[in-house]
Amino acid sequence: MEVGFLGLGIMGKAMSMNLLKHGFKVTVWNRTLSKCDELVEHGASVGETPAAVVKKCKYTIAMLSDPAAALSVVFEKDGVLEAICGGKGYIDMSTVDAETSTKINEAITAKGGSFLEAPVSGSKKPAEDGQLVILAAGEKALYDEAIPAFDVMGKKSFFLGPVGNGAKMKLVVNMIMGSMMNAFSEGLELADKSGLDPQTLLGVLDLAAIANPMFRLKGPTMIQGNYSPAFPLKHQQKDMRLALALGDENAISMPVAAAANEAFKKARGLGLGDLDFSAVHETVKPLKPASS
Amino acid sequence: MELNKSDSGLLLPRRQTAVFSSHLSLCLFCFCWALFCTLSSTPNSETKNCCIQSRDHSPTYCPFVFFFCPVSGLQRCLRRGMKLALKPSYGKLLCPAPMAVITSQASTTFCPPVPARLRVRGWPFSFLPGGSPALAVPVRAFSASASASEFPERVGFLGMGIMGTPMAQNLIKAGCDVTVWNRTKSKCDPLTSLGAKFKPSPEEVAASCDVTFAMLADPESAVEVACGKLGAANGMGPGKGYVDVSTVDGATSKLIGERIKATGALFLEAPVSGSKKPAEDGQLIFLTAGDKALYGSVSSLLDIMGKSSFYLGDVGNGAAMKLVVNMIMGSMMASFSEGLLLSEKVGLDPNVLVEVVSHGAISAPMYKLKGPSMVQSQYPTAFPLKHQQKDMRLALGLAESVSQSTPVAAAANELYKVAKSHGLSDEDFSAVIEALKSKQ
Numbered sequence: 158m159e160v161g162f163l164g165l166g167i168m169g170k171a172m173s174m175n176l177l178k179h180g181f182k183v184t185v186w187n188r189t190l191s192k193c194d195e196l197v198e199h200g201a202s203v204g205e206t207p208a209a210v211v212k213k214c215k216y217t218i219a220m221l222s223d224p225a226a227a228l229s230v231v232f233e234k235d236g237v238l239e240a241i242c243g244g245k246g247y248i249d250m251s252t253v254d255a256e257t258s259t260k261i262n263e264a265i266t267a268k269g270g271s272f273l274e275a276p277v278s279g280s281k282k283p284a285e286d287g288q289l290v291i292l293a294a295g296e297k298a299l300y301d302e303a304i305p306a307f308d309v310m311g312k313k314s315f316f317l318g319p320v321g322n323g324a325k326m327k328l329v330v331n332m333i334m335g336s337m338m339n340a341f342s343e344g345l346e347l348a349d350k351s352g353l354d355p356q357t358l359l360g361v362l363d364l365a366a367i368a369n370p371m372f373r374l375k376g377p378t379m380i381q382g383n384y385s386p387a388f389p390l391k392h393q394q395k396d397m398r399l400a401l402a403l404g405d406e407n408a409i410s411m412p413v414a415a416a417a418n419e420a421f422k423k424a425r426g427l428g429l430g431d432l433d434f435s436a437v438h439e440t441v442k443p444l445k446p447a448s449s
Numbered sequence: 450m451e452l453n454k455s456d457s458g459l460l461l462p463r464r465q466t467a468v469f470s471s472h473l474s475l476c477l478f479c480f481c482w483a484l485f486c487t488l489s490s491t492p493n494s495e496t497k498n499c500c501i502q503s504r505d506h507s508p509t510y511c512p513f514v515f516f517f518c519p520v521s522g523l524q525r526c527l528r529r530g531m532k533l534a535l536k537p538s539y540g541k542l543l544c545p546a547p548m549a550v551i552t553s554q555a556s557t558t559f560c561p562p563v564p565a566r567l568r569v570r571g572w573p574f575s576f577l578p579g580g581s582p583a584l585a586v587p588v589r590a591f592s593a594s595a596s597a598s599e600f601p602e603r604v605g606f607l608g609m610g611i612m613g614t615p616m617a618q619n620l621i622k623a624g625c626d627v628t629v630w631n632r633t634k635s636k637c638d639p640l641t642s643l644g645a646k647f648k649p650s651p652e653e654v655a656a657s658c659d660v661t662f663a664m665l666a667d668p669e670s671a672v673e674v675a676c677g678k679l680g681a682a683n684g685m686g687p688g689k690g691y692v693d694v695s696t697v698d699g700a701t702s703k704l705i706g707e708r709i710k711a712t713g714a715l716f717l718e719a720p721v722s723g724s725k726k727p728a729e730d731g732q733l734i735f736l737t738a739g740d741k742a743l744y745g746s747v748s749s750l751l752d753i754m755g756k757s758s759f760y761l762g763d764v765g766n767g768a769a770m771k772l773v774v775n776m777i778m779g780s781m782m783a784s785f786s787e788g789l790l791l792s793e794k795v796g797l798d799p800n801v802l803v804e805v806v807s808h809g810a811i812s813a814p815m816y817k818l819k820g821p822s823m824v825q826s827q828y829p830t831a832f833p834l835k836h837q838q839k840d841m842r843l844a845l846g847l848a849e850s851v852s853q854s855t856p857v858a859a860a861a862n863e864l865y866k867v868a869k870s871h872g873l874s875d876e877d878f879s880a881v882i883e884a885l886k887s888k889q
Contacts, residue, residue: 278808290805313808329791329795332788333788333811336784340777344773344777346853350853351773351847352766353770364722364734366724366813366818368814370811407791409791410885411787413857413864415860
């Protein structure tokens with residue numbers, strides 16, 4: 158199966174690499190073309206522009222960092238829209254708000270193409286290990302055709318209905334995750350300040366009803382103050398913001414998410430935006446000179 | 450059958466006709482069994498000198514040795530073989546020699562290691578071939594266990610609520626001598642019907658017991674039961690212990706501890722993580738602090754009621770750890786509630802959200818357990834909302850005492866307060882989702 162892949166960041170690189178390793182023919186594009194080099198070494202072809210990739214491939218997957226990038230790849234000069242047509246499918250796995258996704262869907266389908274939004278739950282390591290959770294919505298026929306690729310990139314896929322549902326589900330999940338990370342940070346710091354060993358807290362949590370892989374994975378590195386990015390804090394804050402906007406539109410009370418979002422904003426203000434989102438831990442500590 | 454004691458400490462049969470023929474059939478059985486074992490033996494076995502390593506590395510001779518001995522000299526062969534091969538540890542199993550060999554061999558290939566305490570008691574199931582399922586002993590993270598004779602003799606239990614009742618029941622079922630008390634006497638009936646004794650005050654319970662546990666709802670009740678008129682402290686003294694498994698703040702715990710220790714008794718704070726079902730299943734996590742000696746002597750009791758325990762040092766540390774854990778839990782539940790509600794309002798199926806969460810990095814047993822009933826707006830009480838709010842409040846107090854900002858916990862606490870004001874105090878703490886819903 159031949160697929161195009163737009164966007165070779167933390168996620169895109171790992172996902173396209175998995176496709177290559179499992180025998181897919183992949184044509185890649187990235188705004189900074191040099192990022193394609195490693196994929197080329199593993200057998201990928203390069204498209205000079207998103208349009209060139211879409212022209213060549215029946216299916217094109219996109220993995221961009223935010224709504225602005227997702228829109229730009231579609232609508233700008235030499236973008237996806239210039240080459241999309243009947244018989245071709247566009248699968249956007251970026252995490253964006255429902256309006257952005259709807260806008261892209263309308264433009265793609267107006268040109269005869271089929272569209273699937275398919276944001277993922279999981280960060281760098283699950284992407285590398287092919288263990289993502291894929292939250293798809295849009296055209297069911299395209300979903301069925303994409304399953305071989307989804308099975309390589311992920312451990313579980315969901316088809317959630319019309320365009321917008323995938324985006325919303327992703328935002329809800331990441332909203333809970335962002336609040337949990339804040340709760341966890343508060344707990345770690347409180348344990349430390351109360352004279353307890355934070356490692357012991359990790360041990361207790363791991364046996365309790367609130368044990369989860371995120372605490373298990375991030376706890377030790379947070380205690381050491383190591384925030385090497387698997388999921389950049391700026392993207393997590395973007396997701397909180399989009400989730401809160403979703404709540405705003407529907408007049409839903411979300412005080413915990415709002416408090417968590419404030420903490421992520423504060424962390425960005427401290428210059429921690431490019432670190433892992435667990436760096437929000439630094440915001441509950443006494444003020445220190447910002448480290449990067 | 451007259452028996453000789455060999456040098457190895459084994460009891461061996463003397464030469465008698467009836468015994469002889471039974472040994473012949475025994476040897477035939479040994480041969481078949483040995484053949485079977487050897488063919489399916491683990492890589493540990495060294496076949497060249499017929500010496501098979503058992504699980505605790507005591508070598509035993511392959512039963513082939515016995516088969517090849519002339520029948521008339523069988524007894525001598527057996528005795529010599531056993532003397533050379535078997536370590537004294539196997540001598541504690543009262544069995545004829547060939548069976549002892551089968552035992553160790555069976556344990557190499559078929560049986561999981563029998564825990565020391567069971568082996569010492571002469572656990573008979575070692576004889577059964579392929580007895581793996583019967584020998585499966587649940588692995589506990591916490592291994593300081595003791596035989597029945599090492600339990601503190603008389604155990605008191607104050608507070609027969611959601612937690613106290615199943616905890617005391619587990620102690621009774623394990624064979625402990627338990628005396629109970631509860632402010633409302635009728636709540637003791639499920640315990641007395643199982644054989645527990647009843648005393649009409651904490652003081653009398655403490656006076657008649659070696660160790661007294663207390664499981665009360667909040668700091669006020671914990672202090673009243675320990676230090677009030679007719680309180681447990683009045684019945685304590687040297688040689689006794691008081692274990693408070695209630696969840697309270699550090700200051701309350703220290704107050705109770707000082708009052709107890711003033712009587713000469715030992716004190717342990719030991720709040721638990723886990724609610725109704727873990728209490729029923731003996732799967733609680735004890736977060737203990739205080740007198741280490743008392744922790745040691747109640748380990749066997751904690752082992753009955755729980756799956757693991759931590760000793761955290763000075764009084765106050767157990768309380769703090771419990772509050773930190775429950776603060777995280779309270780925030781997580783509030784956040785999960787926001788997610789469920791948001792998903793529903795924007796046209797998603799909240800049951801699908803629960804499923805999506807269960808596959809990802811934030812998958813927690815609590816979500817899997819509570820999610821489905823929350824979607825149905827049902828909140829069967831495992832952990833009352835009023836107690837969760839109490840814990841949030843105490844955790845915020847702890848944070849304040851160390852000047853730490855906890856905005857998410859503070860926001861979550863507000864939701865629990867709102868839920869209480871809606872009359873949901875006695876529902877499960879998952880009812881906090883109702884605080885987010887707009888009321889018609």
